Amino acid sequence: MKLLILLKLREYTLTSAQHQVEHMISEKEILTTLSKDPHPFMVNLLTTFNDKKYIFMVLDYVVGGEFFTHLRSAGCFDSNTARFYAAQVTLIFESLHSKDIIYRDLKPENLLLGKDGYLKLTDFGFAKKVEFKTYTLCGTPEYIAPEVLLNKGHGKGVDWWTLGILIYEMLTGDPPFVDCDPMGIYQKILGGKLAFPKSYDKGAKSLTKKLLTHDLTKRYGCLKNGAKDVKRAKWFIDFDWDGMIRKELDPPIIPKVDNDSDTSNFEEYEESEIEANRDPIKPEEDPFSEF
Secondary structure, eight states, X not given: OOOEEEEXXXXXXXXXXXXXXXXXXXXXXXXXXXXXXXXXXXXXXXXXXXXXXXEEEEEEOOTTOBHHHHHHHHSSOOHHHHHHHHHHHHHHHHHHHHTTXXXXXXXXXXXEEXXXXXXXXXXXXXXXXXXXXXXXXXXXXXXXXXXXHTTSOBOTHHHHHHHHHHHHHHHHXXXXXXXXXXXXXXXXXXXXXXXXXXXXXXXXXXXXXXXXXXXXTTSTTSSTTTHHHHHTSGGGTTOOHHHHHTTOSOOSOOOOOSSTTOOTTSOOOOOOOOOOOSOOOOGGGOTTTTO
């Protein structure tokens, strides 16, 4: 039996920004669609419900904690370890894009590690079903693609850009474009200058460059072969893609867990009470009445 956990708890009122309402409804619709055909590397939505104050989304509990925590603990990964996780993200994007869904928020914090050592992608708040282009500015500063910053419209290519950022961060410990100020980060992204340490794997370097190119007509993942170009890159020569999707490969990290309800791999946060000093929402005005 799957262990369930309440992963999202959000208060809503009539004064909430309309786009937040739209994001929540969109997230539910996307997760509902994806959960009909579960992917081994994505969390599944099990049910949703609401009361007079809150809406609830119940998803799989992923006991191994945030991938971010494991990466920070290691500092950086060797090439084989980074390739193991990059391969899973590649398969995730291949699946999402086949359904015309772009994720738009890849980062170590949004990847969880199962007790089996395999990834689970979570937090689909920025995901969107897009056949061609959308113009919403969203994402984490270090991971935002240049076409998003330029507001020229963006599509599936943004996800492949973020994969390039993730590969770089896994192999070096930091994203390629960093600054103490977000505007500084954006300027470096638009400048597009990449600096690789000597220890950076040559095959990974070649793929990283082909993912972190501003030219969408040359960016891997955006060409006519789609994800196949990424999967055929030199870094992935002889990689067992079928074994990966079947979870037959030996994971480089197995999280330490005592049982299926173990929370030791997650950071502790102080509980806070949300005071709702507002009049109850009338049923006919509730945007989540059928949530």
